[in-house]
Amino acid sequence: MSVIKTLALGAGLAGLLLSAAYAEGLQGKVIGFSQIGSESGWRAAETSVTKAEAEARGIDLKFADAQQKQENQIKAIRGFIAQGVDAILVAPVVATGWEEVLTEAKEANIPVVLLDRGIEGPEDLYLTSVASDQVKEGRVAGEFLATTVGDKPCNIVELQGTVGSSPAINRKQGFEEAIAGKANLTITRSQTGDFTRSKGKEVMEGFIKAEDGGKNICAVYAHNDDMAVGAIQAIKDAGLKPGSDILVVSIDAVPDIFAAMVAGEANATVELTPNMAGPAFDALQAYWDAGTAPEKFIITESKLYTPADDPQGEYDRRKGLGY
Amino acid sequence: MTRPTVDLRPTTQPPLPRQRPITSFLTKPQVIALVAVLLVNWALFPGFFTITWQDGRFFGSLIDVLNRGAPVAILAIGMTMVIATKGVDLSVGAVMAISGATAATLVTNGIPAPTAVLAALATGLLCGLWNGILVTVLEIQPIIATLVLMVAGRGLAQLITEGTIVTFSDPLLIFIGTGSFLGLPMPVVIALVLMVLATLIVRRTALGLLIEAVGVNRSAARFAGLKAGTLLLIVYTFAGFCAAISGLIVAGDIRGADANNAGLWLELDAILAVVIGGTSLMGGRFSIPMAVLGAMIIQAMNTGILISGFSPEFNLVVKSAVIIVILVLQSPLSARLFRRLPGAPK
Numbered sequence: 001m002s003v004i005k006t007l008a009l010g011a012g013l014a015g016l017l018l019s020a021a022y023a024e025g026l027q028g029k030v031i032g033f034s035q036i037g038s039e040s041g042w043r044a045a046e047t048s049v050t051k052a053e054a055e056a057r058g059i060d061l062k063f064a065d066a067q068q069k070q071e072n073q074i075k076a077i078r079g080f081i082a083q084g085v086d087a088i089l090v091a092p093v094v095a096t097g098w099e100e101v102l103t104e105a106k107e108a109n110i111p112v113v114l115l116d117r118g119i120e121g122p123e124d125l126y127l128t129s130v131a132s133d134q135v136k137e138g139r140v141a142g143e144f145l146a147t148t149v150g151d152k153p154c155n156i157v158e159l160q161g162t163v164g165s166s167p168a169i170n171r172k173q174g175f176e177e178a179i180a181g182k183a184n185l186t187i188t189r190s191q192t193g194d195f196t197r198s199k200g201k202e203v204m205e206g207f208i209k210a211e212d213g214g215k216n217i218c219a220v221y222a223h224n225d226d227m228a229v230g231a232i233q234a235i236k237d238a239g240l241k242p243g244s245d246i247l248v249v250s251i252d253a254v255p256d257i258f259a260a261m262v263a264g265e266a267n268a269t270v271e272l273t274p275n276m277a278g279p280a281f282d283a284l285q286a287y288w289d290a291g292t293a294p295e296k297f298i299i300t301e302s303k304l305y306t307p308a309d310d311p312q313g314e315y316d317r318r319k320g321l322g323y
Numbered sequence: 324m325t326r327p328t329v330d331l332r333p334t335t336q337p338p339l340p341r342q343r344p345i346t347s348f349l350t351k352p353q354v355i356a357l358v359a360v361l362l363v364n365w366a367l368f369p370g371f372f373t374i375t376w377q378d379g380r381f382f383g384s385l386i387d388v389l390n391r392g393a394p395v396a397i398l399a400i401g402m403t404m405v406i407a408t409k410g411v412d413l414s415v416g417a418v419m420a421i422s423g424a425t426a427a428t429l430v431t432n433g434i435p436a437p438t439a440v441l442a443a444l445a446t447g448l449l450c451g452l453w454n455g456i457l458v459t460v461l462e463i464q465p466i467i468a469t470l471v472l473m474v475a476g477r478g479l480a481q482l483i484t485e486g487t488i489v490t491f492s493d494p495l496l497i498f499i500g501t502g503s504f505l506g507l508p509m510p511v512v513i514a515l516v517l518m519v520l521a522t523l524i525v526r527r528t529a530l531g532l533l534i535e536a537v538g539v540n541r542s543a544a545r546f547a548g549l550k551a552g553t554l555l556l557i558v559y560t561f562a563g564f565c566a567a568i569s570g571l572i573v574a575g576d577i578r579g580a581d582a583n584n585a586g587l588w589l590e591l592d593a594i595l596a597v598v599i600g601g602t603s604l605m606g607g608r609f610s611i612p613m614a615v616l617g618a619m620i621i622q623a624m625n626t627g628i629l630i631s632g633f634s635p636e637f638n639l640v641v642k643s644a645v646i647i648v649i650l651v652l653q654s655p656l657s658a659r660l661f662r663r664l665p666g667a668p669k
Contacts (some may be wrong), residue, residue, distance in 0.1 A: 038486045039583060163635050191628075193634035196584040197488070197577040202391055206629030208414055209384045227489070230577055237501065239378055256490055256579075323487055 027058035027287050032080030033089040033277075037068045041254060042274060043091075044322035046116065050089070050277035055174035057281055070094055074101045081108050082227050087127075087284050089277060091115040102126060111287065115276040123296055128283050130276045132297045134167050137251045138174025138223075139301045140270045143247050144304055145219055146182050148267065157207045158190040159231060161223040168192070171223045171251055188216070193227040200227030204234035214240050219247035225257035225269055232265050243267055253305055255318040261311035271303040274321065352652040353599060357620045361385075362448045364627035371630070380503040384626060386511075391620030393417070393510035394569040394586075398593035399600070399614040400514075400521050401565030403557045406597050409538045409606025410458060410465035412559065415566035415593060417476025418450045419586030422570030424483040427491050427580035436495035450476065451563020455556035473590065490579040500575020510572045511632055514615065517565070522611045531609075534536065534558065538606025592621055599649055622647065663669035 031054065038044045047063070054061035062085060064076035070093050080088050081104055088110055092098060095118065102125040105112050114129035145156070158175070161168030172190075179185040189207050193200035200222060208214040214235065222228035228250035235242040242248050242265040250257060253271035261264040283294040305314060347352065364384070365371040374383035394480045398415050405412045422443040429439035450472060457468035491497075502509040525531030536544040537551045566586070574580045599617030602609040624645055628638050651657060 038481070041487050044486045160635060163638070189632060190634070193636065194584075196575060196587075197579065197581055198584070201577060202625075203629055204386075205387050205391075206384075206626060209370065209387065210632070211628040226581075229579075233501075233577065238382070256488070259490075322485070 016063055025289055026281060028058045028060065029284075030062065030083070031087045031281075031284075032062040032064065032076070032083070032085045034064045034066060034073045034076040034080070035067055036073075036091050036093045038065065039068060041323035042252060042272065044080045045274035046091070046276060048322045049274045050115075051164060052218065053275065059281070066093060068093060070097060072183070077101050077105060077112075081105055081110060084108075088112045089280055091276075092117050093120050095120045099125065107161040111284065112320045113172060113283065115278040115280060125196045127287060128280075128294045128296055128298055130283075130300065131282045132300045132302060134170035135174035135177070135268045136299075137272065138171035138176075140174075140179045140302050140304050141171075141221060141249050141251055141268065142178025144268045144270075145221065145247065146179055146185060148247065149185065149218065151184055152218075153184045153209070155186060155188040155216050156219045156221055157204075157211070157217050158187050159193040159203055159220065159222040159227040160190055161195045161227075162190065163192050165195075168223055168283070172221045175221055188219075193222070193230065195224050196228060197226045197230035200230030201234045202230075203227075204231035205237070208234060208240075209215050211265060214238050214246060217246050219249060222248070222250040225250045225252040225254045228266060228269075229256050229260060232260055236265075241265075253303075253314070253318075255315050256323075258305070258311040258315035258318070261305075261307045262315065264307065266307075268304060268306045271301075271305060273300050273303075276300065341451040344515055351601075351613075352649065352657075353601065353616050356599075356649045356652065357616060357623060360620055360623045360627060364623060364630070367627060367631040376506070379506070380508070381506045384630060386508065386563075388619065388623050388626045389511045390508040391615070391626065392619045393423075393508070393514040394572050395592045395596055395621065396514045396567050396615045396618035397510075397517055397569045397572070398470040398589060399596040399618045400517055400611055401562030402590075402593045403597050403600065403609050403611050404521075404525070404534060405465070405562045406594070406602050406604060407534045407538045407606060407609035408555055408558055408603075409541070410555070410559070411469065411594065412451075412454060412562045412606070413466065413469040413590050414450065414454060414472035414476055415562060415569075415589040416586035416588060417473050417480065418447055418563055418566035419570035419573060419589065420480035420580075420582050421450060421476055421483065422447050422567035423574030423580040423585050424480040424489065424582050426496055427574055428483050428569055430493040430496060431489055436493045439493075440495065440499070440571060443569040444564060445570055447567020447570070448560055448564075449563070449564045450566070451560035452556065454563065455559030458559060459555045468477065471529050477582065478587070480518055480580075484582045488579045488581045492578065496571070497578055498505055498575070498576045500573070500577070510576075513572065514566060517568070518611060518615050525611065535607050535609065538609075592618070595646065596621055599646070599653075601653060624639050 033050060035047055051061060066072035066076060073093060077088060088105060090112060092114060098119045099121050102112055106125060111127040114126050116131055118129055160172060191203045195204045211217050220231050222231055228248050232242040232248055237247050240246055248266045249268045251270045251272060253269045257266050257269045279298050283298060286292060287294060354478055371384045374381050402412060425446050426439045426443035429442055430436055454472060455467050457463045458465050499509055504512045533549055533554055536549060537554055541551050570586060573585050596617035597614045599620055600610055600613030602614060624642055628641055
């Protein structure tokens with residue numbers, strides 16, 4: 001017992017020392033961050049978490065909002081290079097057209113870390129990229145549903161994201177992979193809700209009418225929480241109980257889905273963490289301290305949250321992040 | 324008491340036929356199109372026309388069509404008048420977002436709901452007035468003048484909500500979006516009342532005629548003694564007001580103001596509804612009830628696609644195909660072809 005305690009203490013101490021070393025190592029570093037904009041609550045949360053992570057490490061963060069325009073991002077990166085920053089974080093708005101400006105950064109010896117999205121082009125243009133695995137997010141959601149319903153037959157309706165967008169394609173694929181082996185789970189209907197609450201509600205209304213007033217629906221899988229929140233309202237309007245009559249599973253982990261969990265109206269969400277900057281700073285730290293290049297693709301955790309995970313606490317914790 | 328405006332009708336004009344036969348209404352291309360779309364929906368989903376009574380309100384796909392079509396129908400009522408003056412209002416979608424954001428932010432900050440609703444309607448009026456001033460005083464072309472607010476307005480809404488979805492639980496706002504009156508969803512009731520009132524006001528007074536006069540030829544209307552500028556101000560302000568009502572409905576429906584997505588691209592649906600309703604983009608002749616019918620055709624298609632089980636990749640293809648058919652039916656060419664048919668209405 002005491003050995004374990006000592007070990008735990010040691011690990012704790014090491015952790016403390018390590019974090020102290022981090023604070024020491026990145027203290028006073030100037031890092032530029034070119035953010036896409038604030039098109040969604042998640043992105044606003046990513047911005048505020050990045051600022052908080054930088055502050056905790058004593059980093060002087062130069063923030064540039066590109067308002068959804070690549071030309072603004074390129075201008076911002078050139079500005080960072082001119083200012084002679086130590087590193088640059090970029091959340092690229094599109095996948096192409098980065099070779100020239102990233103080559104300039106490379107020639108100026110400034111490491112670039114991509115956040116949240118990837119780019120097309122030579123991999124030596126950036127130090128590493130931090131992103132979530134969207135296929136895995138879908139898989140985690142599917143596995144949760146498979147274990148929850150067990151062997152009972154279950155008709156699932158799917159609210160897809162915007163047609164052709166990569167999260168919609170990947171989250172659909174991951175979910176289908178997870179339920180592929182289960183003969184009792186079938187996706188009976190699938191339509192796009194454009195990632196919005198009102199479309200999610202409208203599509204779910206249609207599904208409920210088309211499936212015998214909702215009696216033939218056992219679960220709804222939404223590609224994001226906002227559509228799930230809309231679907232929950234549609235289920236309630238139809239006189240059914242979301243969370244028990246129809247299970248609700250979605251992805252993102254925004255505050256409002258935790259509010260729904262508190263009310264017993266949502267069953268699970270898979271987190272798309274807004275903390276992409278934390279792992280990015282850690283990678284930069286390791287790169288500067290040890291000189292080792294980090295792996296090219298850092299994948300963030302896709303954590304599953306259910307009503308057992310203190311939804312009220314999660315709601316309060318996230319509410320201030322700008323979602 | 325005689326209204327001076329009545330004298331503006333030329334005396335030589337034959338009296339308008341008050342009792343039009345019902346058959347002429349039923350053979351309008353819009354009505355045929357709506358019936359056709361509804362029948363296709365019925366073929367795809369046999370329970371389409373089933374309406375049940377549940378929780379003190381009607382419940383069914385047909386009610387969904389009315390309910391979901393109401394916000395665009397309300398936009399179309401305002402848009403019809405603007406288009407009749409040879410203008411267009413691209414900003415209504417953004418004004419919806421502003422109105423919803425205003426109401427939601429106020430109630431979450433503890434302001435009483437009636438005040439918040441009035442404030443939201445007032446912002447709509449202000450936005451409309453702004454468009455009207457750009458069009459009349461600065462004489463900017465309507466498509467450009469309203470484009471300003473279309474782009475900037477969404478930014479304004481995001482400023483109000485600080486980029487988040489402002490969720491609320493205020494009963495009055497939720498009632499506007501999801502409540503019911505005499506078993507009908509509140510949005511449908513609001514759209515119906517607005518349609519009847521607006522139609523009465525433009526058709527039982529000379530206002531409609533004046534709007535048409537300005538639309539056909541603004542200079543000529545001014546030389547004839549019409550206050551064209553004032554009329555345009557009124558029309559754009561009314562469009563802003565309608566957009567504010569739609570914004571309240573959409574926010575109340577999802578119990579939250581989503582500045583990024585509320586009303587997104589709905590200005591285009593509203594313009595389409597007006598055009599399907601037979602109002603010419605060149606100004607002049609217009610019909611408010613037909614524009615509302617146009618909005619219902621669009622929504623009947625949307626609902627049909629949802630319940631049909633097609634994969635979502637087909638949504639826009641199906642929609643555009645149906646719209647092309649409707650517009651071809653309405654074109655002068657098909658009107659000439661129809662006239663050749665024996666027994667067709669003149």
